[in-house]
Amino acid sequence: MKFNMQRPLPIAAATVLFATMANHALADQTVKIGHVAPLTGQIAHLGKDNENGARLAVEEINKKGLVIGGQKITLVLDTQDDAADPRTATQVAQNLVDDHVVAIVGHLNSGTSIPASKIYSDAGIVQISPSATNPVLTQQGFKTTYRLVATDAQQGPALANYAAKNLGVKSVAIVDDATAYGQGLANEFEKSVKALGLTVVSHDATNDKAVDFRAILTKIKGENPDAIMYGGMDATGGPFAKQAKQLGLRAKMLAGDGLCTENLTDLAGAATDNVICSQAGLALEKMPAGKAFQQKYEARFHQPILIYAPFTYEAVYIIVDAMKRADSTDPAKILAKMPSTDYTGVLGETTFDSKGDLKHGVISLYNYKAGKKTLLDVVNM
Incomplete structure (x- = not known):
């Protein structure tokens, strides 16, 4: 009897075909997560810090491996510059x-996050701002809008209370940079100090491109307030503080998170020692995994964290957490899982209220000692 030794071949061929099809089915699916911040202009250093945090998260997740819906996912950070x-x-x-x-x-900014939020809402895509603090962002009724920081409605009162109770301030001059962020924070601060019985001697506006503040500061010097509150970013707030010191103003300078950066010393020089500022989130040294994150960040980018990199890092992980719970990369299914977020990471536990704000906002207060940013107090809101 003659055996046909060729008969097993169709089985082998089928096996190869099946393996090829299986490998094709398990081929990487590329999934894009967008990141937007100013990567050019006066506050590009803050935008790059935010981008670095998001990039670190994407790189980590890809290295660990991510499988959604039975398919291997490779994340890509689609980064854009809004200037x-x-x-x-x-x-x-x-x-x-x-x-x-x-x-x-x-x-990064309230002034960019707010107009962009409608476009994301219309498209049904989740937006998580790591640093926009103007309350309006989450008051528009969009189901797509979230943030990982406390709002100016919390930051303003925290600054005002500290000025009144810890510094003994009785009178204050206010200056803002006329942006959604700077003006919004300044207005919340003004409401709070008036409610505490402090005197607002003046409220002036400059702009976010200004470099010379001597006219406003000379006027304020004549008003002789105990403190000056500046609503704006470090790129303008640094020179503002420096020129105030040069003109001999005795007033303490108060400011929000836009100014409260590690770069302020380079921008304001010795005037930083007169600054008290707030950050709309937990201080890095108080974050449960802050030290470990700092080590990873500095090893990867060879520079210090400026302010909100931990928040962009966390935002990527929160998006991926929603993706995992949805077992889908469909934006609509990711969005549907966002309200039930209960994620524990670098920032601690993150849960959102019905508007997309944190259920438990935190304000950190800082001063500068010999040019080094130093934690003063943490206020739970």
């Missing part, structure tokens, strides 16, 4: 929608 400009922000927001990102980490 801290509201009009540019809406353009890059539409670019990200057109790029089919599944979620957005950004924007």
Whole structure:
């Protein structure tokens, strides 16, 4: 009897075909997460810090391996520059929608986050801002909008209370940079100090491109307030503080998180020793995994964390957590899981209220000692 030794071949061929099909089915699916911040302009250093945090998270997740719906996922950070400009922000927001990102980490500023939020809402894509503090962002009724920091409605009172109770301030001059962030924070601070019985001697506006503040400061010197509150970013707040010291103003300078950075010493020089500022989130040294994050960040980027990199890092992980719970990379299914977020990471536990704000906001207060940013107090809101 003659055996046909060729008969097993179809089985082998089928096995190869099946393996090829299986490998094809398990091939990487590329999933884009958008990130937006100012990468050019006066506050590009803050934007790059935010981008670095998000990039570190994406790199870590890819290294560990991510499987959603039985398919291996490779994350790609689709990063865009809004130059801290509201009009540019809406353009890059539409670019990200057109790029089919599944979620957005950004924007950095309130003035860019607010106009961009409608575009993300219309597209049904989750937006998590790591640093926008103007209350309006989450008061628009959009189901897509979230943030990982406390709001100016909490930051303003925290600054005002500290000034009144710890510094003994009785009178204050207020200056803002006329942006959604700076003006919003200044207005919340003004409401709070008036409620505490303090005198607001003046409220002036400059702009976020200004470099010379001597006219405003000379007027304020004549008003002789106990403190000056500046609503704006470090790029303008640093020179503002420096020029106040040069003009011999005795007043303490109060400011929010836009100014409260590690870069302030380079911008304000010795005037930092007169600054007290707030950050709308937990201090790095108080974060449960803050030290470990700091070591990873500095090893990867060879520079110190400026302020909100831990928050962008966490935002990426929160998006991926929603993706895992949905077992899908569909933006609509990711969005559906966001309200039930209960994620524990670098920042501690993150849960959101019905508007997309943190259920438990925290304000950290700092001063500068010999140019070094130093934690003063943590206020739970």
